[in-house]
Amino acid sequence: MLTLAEKSRGAALMLYHTYSGEPGFEAPLEKVLSRDDCLFETDAAIKANGLPNPSATGTFPRILGRFVRDRKLFTLEEAVRRMTHASAERFGLEDIGSLAPGKAADLVLFDPREITDNPGHDRQPAGRPEGIRQVFINGQTVVKDGVYVQGVRPGRVLKV
DSSP, rough: HHHHHHHHTOOOOOGGGGGGGGOOOHHHHHHHHHHHOOOOOOOOOSSSSSSSOHHHHHHHHHHIIIIITTTOOOOHHHHHHHHTTTHHHTTTTTSSSSHHHHHHOOOOOOOOOOOOOOOTTTTTTOOOOOOOEEEEEEEEEEETTTTTTTTTTOOOOOOO
């Protein structure tokens, strides 16, 4: 896989249904996600045309809703740690991943009882996740009352 990605300069895309979490394929995914050393990420490719990959906006809400709240594979606190601090630490990103003075602060305020992904069905595009109230990136509001704030893009590309 890595050789293919390197030779194609990142243009090659691969899809493994075994770990996609689609109905009928959840057991292998749950086994991997339950490991303490498994961190959470998405490899969704966002393109200007076609149907968006549901994991582009739904990965983290699915983990927090389905796998934390519904399936109880791990605690909410453990899920958030594996999405933030543990990932930043593994990749050596010292200025992000936890709330502390001098660090870049990205916050997502959500209702743990309502958070869920909203994957599309039958060639319908994925919808916005539900249960997310506000999102702050580098201290700027990018989602307010569950709605994207137009024209605000304070994020940055991370290089590891």
